[in-house]
Amino acid sequence: MIKQKSMIVAGVMSGTSADGVDVTLCRISPAASGSPHIQLIGTKAFQYPRALRETVLASMDAKSMSVADMSRLHWRLGEVYADAVAVTAKQFKIKPALVGCHGQTIYHQGTATKYLGRPVRCTWQIGEASILTERLGIPVVSDFRAADLAAGGQGAPLVPILDYTMFRSTKMNRVLQNLGGIANMTAIPAGASINNVIAFDSGPANVVIDSCMVKLFNRPFDRNGAIAKQGIVIHDILHKLMQAKYFSTLPPKSCGREEFGRGYVDQFIALCRKHKAKDADIIATATALTAETVLHAYRRFVAPHLGLKAPGVRHTEYIVAGGGAKNAALMLMLQSGLEPLGVKIRMMDEFGIPTQAKEGVAFALMAWLTWHGLPGNVPAATGASRPVILGKVTHG
Incomplete structure (x- = not known):
């Protein structure tokens, strides 16, 4: 060595x-x-x-x-x-x-x-x-x-490897959430060895939202979630999309544009149009899709790994990074889903990393x-x- x-x-x-x-x-x-x-x-x-x-x-x-x-x-x-x-x-x-x-x-x-x-x-x-x-x-x-x-x-x-090196704690559970094109999360139970870490891609983060923004508004992304805030989430579509096999597949797992790229976005927009969705509704639903896939992954795979058997458990920090952390509409959806579980959201910036x-x-x-x-x-x-x-x- x-x-x-x-x-x-x-x-x-x-x-x-x-x-x-x-x-x-x-x-x-x-x-x-x-x-x-x-x-x-x-x-x-x-x-x-x-x-x-x-x-x-x-x-x-x-x-x-x-x-x-x-x-x-x-x-x-x-x-x-x-x-x-x-x-x-x-x-x-x-x-x-x-x-x-x-x-x-x-x-x-x-x-x-x-x-x-x-x-x-x-x-x-x-x-x-x-x-x-x-x-x-x-x-x-x-x-x-x-x-x-x-x-x-x-x-x-x-x-x-970075999450474990910098953020493991003997006193609290930590979940490191990155919201780039794809959403990935790392779960580190309090006092865990590296062999007790789980991490995986939960699904799309910005990739579907951004592609919809380009197609519908000719903009590269939804700045601060402003368009999503103007729209209405189509929950029937959200429920249908959540039936996809990837979301229920056990970790380890990874994904990319191969699963959530151009073809997926074209089908997503077509599905929304069948429901007479306005452009802002499509962006709101795409944003809600990201939030729901993240929350589903947390509830189904991460919470049991951390030993969280019921709502109200304390001492779990949820540290968010990536471009999606700047999307206020997305962050509000995540906050609404995580806070009832006793999970505290923090930004990566608080730890000295932009x-x-x-x-x-x-x-x-x-x-x-x-x-x-x-x-x-x-x-x-x-x-x-x-x-x-x-x-x-x-x-x-």
Whole structure:
């Protein structure tokens, strides 16, 4: 094992929403407790130009893009990530020693499907790491999900290693909720070892809402939930959609645009139109779908794991991060569902990490672990057969 040392690491994340890139600079140091100490230095967000975002979204539909254009996009995103790290490092006047770059997920299939005579699970994140290494002059860790998938896991969620490192408590249960394109949650019972952590994707967070906003209002997202607040939730549709098999499937499980992408949104809008829904009603119902899938997952899978047998149990904190945390309509729905269960909602910002920086911090941590030959997955969360070292290192 490599001797552990303090390093400044840049975590680079571009999520399922495909709205842009977040770069987070952290100082990560070994600690006597065994878990590394993480100090946030700074974070910066970069929006994809409109044409690039449209191309990224199109690439998630394999029938709409040639192999040549897919390759070009892979290399173009490498340039985007390199530019983002360089600008962030210059702004904070600090040079990272290592980069952890998640890349842009184009396809993720965590469960096996028969292909050419054999069951196959697969994942694909693009953005050429060699460009970052060449431009920045530092090593890059990328392609984090593949090792967990090869070890029998779903390749997701990977953020639980950060959740456990930073947020475990001996005195209270904690649930870490990320509301990015997809909603994922990590449940850590009070005093739990890493083997007692569960984590999984509960379903859509912003992906359906944002896609509906683009189609109906030509806007990338519902700022502060303003449109959802004007609409009426169509509960008959909500009840029908909640019958989908994914929501009742036991963890570990993961999902993405493969389940909740363009085709799902087209069917969702068509279903709403049959109920004579106005545009604002469709956004309200999409927002309620996110809230209900999260609440259903909490009640069915998380509460029993935390030992919550009845309403009114205290000492459970529900810590929310991701772009969806800025959607006031969504947060009000979640609050209304969780507070009667004795669950206190807190924002990630209260813990010193900006709402949208969490995943960048997570991949900075995973890169640091990989560099030191340490595993970065949580088998109890992904379903992997063992802890594995994540990612591939590009030295240049």
